[in-house]
Amino acid sequence: MATSREIDTDFLSDEIFDVLCSMCKNRGKNTDGEKFCVDCHDYFCINCVEVHSQVPVCVNHKVLDLSQVKSGTNKDLPRAPTERCDRHHHKYIDMYCHNHDDVGCSICMTIDHRSCKDIFYIPEFIQNKSYQVASREIQTRLKALAMTFNVQANKLSQDKHKLLKRKEELLDDIRKLRQEINDQLDMLEKRSVDEIEYKFKLFEGKIKDHLKQLQALKSKVPSANDKLASPHLNQAELFVHVKMAKNVESDANKCIEDISMNVTVSDIEFQPDRNLLHCLKQNKTIGMLTEKTVKTDDLLQITGGQSYCVKVMSDENECSITSACYMENGTIILADYNNNKLKRLDSHNYTITGCYNLPGKPYQICKIHETQVAVTLPSQQEIHFISVDRKMKRTKKIGTDFYCYGLAYANNHLYIFK
Incomplete structure (x- = not known):
């Protein structure tokens, strides 16, 4: 039975032992027991034993002074457990199932261990079997568990913060995505508005031109008609006025025909892009939420490390290795960003065996052949292909219209990343 102090839990020992008052313990207090009830198998302090004695059913119980139990004058008196069952609070945990190595009250054994053969009454079991409880070992394990709980609690707290x-x-x-969508919609809206403004400006210009033509023809028609109606015309004059009148008539009819062919206000419509609306309506969200499962067993772990000097005599700056590439011949090609160099490192003795000067700062190396690598020079917007067979030399280069940083090579294709 555990108390707030370290005690000897050898139930068969005749040495002095400490016990707690059962009634105080149930109330969350740790009070030393000074009396023992043989019938109840409980320990009581001075105050609680008086309460116990006033209960009618306990009046005739045999109550012993604790010194009688300690002195061994009642060795036949079993040390009865005082821990009550969590499931059946009116019962004590006084039964032991040897088959499952579990304890419980008599009701628990009846329900959960009815098929078990080796069930014992705890006081008799520990007396007959000379059973000792290895409490210190369990306490050590419980302390370790408590520390583990603290570590896990701190980890969960950090996980919650993250x-x-x-x-x-x-x-x-x-x-941000919503703002990008809004910005894109604003741009589409502006383009549509600008298109409408442009179209209507054209329509308005045509209407103004037709009005000018009508105003000009409006004055010509009466004038031509008056000239034809004059009674003092000779044949030549009449001929001329008739031809001129026909020209006026032709111009007027053509103008009227052009006006009738114009797009009217009722013919102008706005056709919305239904595909855009359909796309927005089809999506339940503006993006997808994914979860990445990382198996810790599959992660690489560093088991050791060592520092090596890769600086050469011609280096003017401190070395800064931004990328490395392992070749099949056992060498490692390093990109020294600060010194604008590729360096060949012998992986057996970790010494530099060769260098190649570049026109810019290398960022990433990628193996593309057994004896050839590609290296990015972002500031030059170039990718250089270097042969690293014996003496390192450039075989070719390609230019880009962007700052290239990443490289990957797979299935005879070189992938370039911005």
């Missing part, structure tokens, strides 16, 4: 931080980052990503 989780909340990640949540805010994801929400911020959603807000």
